[in-house]
Each structure stands twice: as C-alpha cells, then as structure tokens.
Amino acid sequence: MTSPAVRLTVCRDCCCGNARKHPDVDHDAQLARLREIAAATGAAVTVSECLDVCDHANVVVVHRKGDKPVWFGFVRGDGVLDDLHKWIKDGGPVPDTLELHRIPPPGRP
C-alpha cells in the first residue's frame, strides 16, 4: 500500500472547529469539504488534536510528499478552501492567496 502524495492535517480541538469560538463558521461543513478535496485529489485527511497554534484557528497543515509541511491558519471561509483545493490539485509553489494564510509551525517565529 502506497502512502498518499498529500496529507491534510485538520485541527479540531479546543479552538479549531469550536462553534463557541468561531460561530460564523460551519465547522462540520468545512471538514466535509476538506474530505471532498482530499477524495478528489488523492490526498488523505487526518483530524488532529490541538496543534498548539490556537490563535490562528482554524488550522490546516498540508504535507506534500518530499516537502516540508505547510501550515495555514484562519482557515474559516470558502475562499481559502477553494485556494487549497486548486493548489493541492495543481501543485507548484504556494500561491499568493494562500500565503496570506500561511503561519509558522509552533515554536518558530
């Protein structure tokens, strides 16, 4: 069995996915959409516990095989999901629209 070329780690814990903290987001629909994106692109989705960057909720980490994981924060609207889908499908460098959501991993400035 081969591992997927792309893995999406979707944080869902105390802040990410929390309707009390972010009531303007349909978190279940967002996770469903990320699973659809993964299914359409051959990626895998892992739902994780807190990734220790709660100020940036919702957080999604994209790990493309052979690349360092890329961390994205403030993943709350449909637009960023559209951009993630396109980037995962097309590959290449992180587009400017997604750079706006890029955050450092915990412990890095």
Ligand code: FES
């Ligand atoms: S709950 Fe997502 S970073 Fe803490």
